[in-house]
Amino acid sequence: MINYTNEEIFSVRFKNLSKSFGEAKILYDLNFGIHRGKITTILGFSGAGKTTLMKLILGLILPTEGEVIVLDTVINKIGELELREFRRNFGMVFQYAALFDFLTSFENVAFPLREFTKMSEEEIKEKVLSLLDSTGISIEAAYRLPSELSGGMRKRVGLARGLALDPHIMLYDEPTSGLDPITTHVVYDLMRDTHRRNEHRGFTSIIISHDIHATLKYSDYIVFMEKGRVVEHLDVESFKKSENPVIRRFLEL
Numbered sequence: 001m002i003n004y005t006n007e008e009i010f011s012v013r014f015k016n017l018s019k020s021f022g023e024a025k026i027l028y029d030l031n032f033g034i035h036r037g038k039i040t041t042i043l044g045f046s047g048a049g050k051t052t053l054m055k056l057i058l059g060l061i062l063p064t065e066g067e068v069i070v071l072d073t074v075i076n077k078i079g080e081l082e083l084r085e086f087r088r089n090f091g092m093v094f095q096y097a098a099l100f101d102f103l104t105s106f107e108n109v110a111f112p113l114r115e116f117t118k119m120s121e122e123e124i125k126e127k128v129l130s131l132l133d134s135t136g137i138s139i140e141a142a143y144r145l146p147s148e149l150s151g152g153m154r155k156r157v158g159l160a161r162g163l164a165l166d167p168h169i170m171l172y173d174e175p176t177s178g179l180d181p182i183t184t185h186v187v188y189d190l191m192r193d194t195h196r197r198n199e200h201r202g203f204t205s206i207i208i209s210h211d212i213h214a215t216l217k218y219s220d221y222i223v224f225m226e227k228g229r230v231v232e233h234l235d236v237e238s239f240k241k242s243e244n245p246v247i248r249r250f251l252e253l
């Protein structure tokens with residue numbers, strides 16, 4: 001059992017968090033934390049409320065009840081301007097990479113730097129090329145459009161863009177959906193390498209996934225959600241041994 005009273009070890013905490021959309025209750029009184037400096041995967045069947053939870057972490061939607069606390073800021077209590085600034089703490093990689101189609105890889109990664117920093121053109125170039133290099137994008141591919149890249153390469157560019165502002169927390173929503181099994185592992189390796197390179201500064205990775213095999217291989221902690229509730233939150237070794245029937249069923253898929 002994870003002890004939630006030692007608050008310093010979490011970079012995200014949920015307190016009595018509920019979320020409804022109209023009459024439909026989606027999340028039920030969640031109380032847990034996501035470990036700082038670790039890779040946590042949120043697992044669960046479709047419709048469990050995983051993406052909704054991610055949107056709450058980012059402050060894109062407001063809870064119906066309770067609090068979302070990110071790095072000691074109650075994210076649902078701050079104003080729009082402060083929130084915009086606060087989001088620099090996050091890097092996001094969405095399903096299907098969500099790159100700007102009309103911008104090259106280079107310009108996609110440069111975008112947050114142009115938007116949020118006062119870096120010179122020279123500094124931007126150096127930073128972007130180093131980010132693209134660290135995610136395995138060649139100089140030649142840096143000047144291509146997303147439509148000229150493979151799915152796996154688009155993910156790499158998406159990851160480089162997510163890392164541009166040196167975030168404290170990386171959020172990945174289904175980062176490997178639509179990829180073949182080999183590319184899936186390449187993307188997971190990349191997420192893990194990225195995590196390891198940044199973990200000295202308390203970097204936290206939160207991955208939403210359906211992919212049970214990759215999850216067991218790459219995560220430190222697993223949060224298993226079902227129908228808006230957390231069924232189990234364990235370190236990966238304990239999770240593998242869970243006797244909860246819902247989880248056993250998931251593990252045997």
Ligand SMILES: Nc1ncnc2c1ncn2[C@@H]1O[C@H](COP(=O)(O)OP(=O)(O)OP(=O)(O)O)[C@@H](O)[C@H]1O
Binds near residue numbers: 044053
């Ligand atoms: N803006 C919204 N308005 C109304 N209902 C919503 C809204 N967003 C999500 N829902 C509902 O909330 C439930 C949980 O959705 P959510 O997208 O969080 O699930 P998920 O666990 O991410 O599923 P998946 O694995 O399919 O992505 C679903 O029943 C969905 O229809």
Ligand SMILES: [Mg+2]
Binds near residue numbers: 050051052
């Ligand atoms: Mg989802």
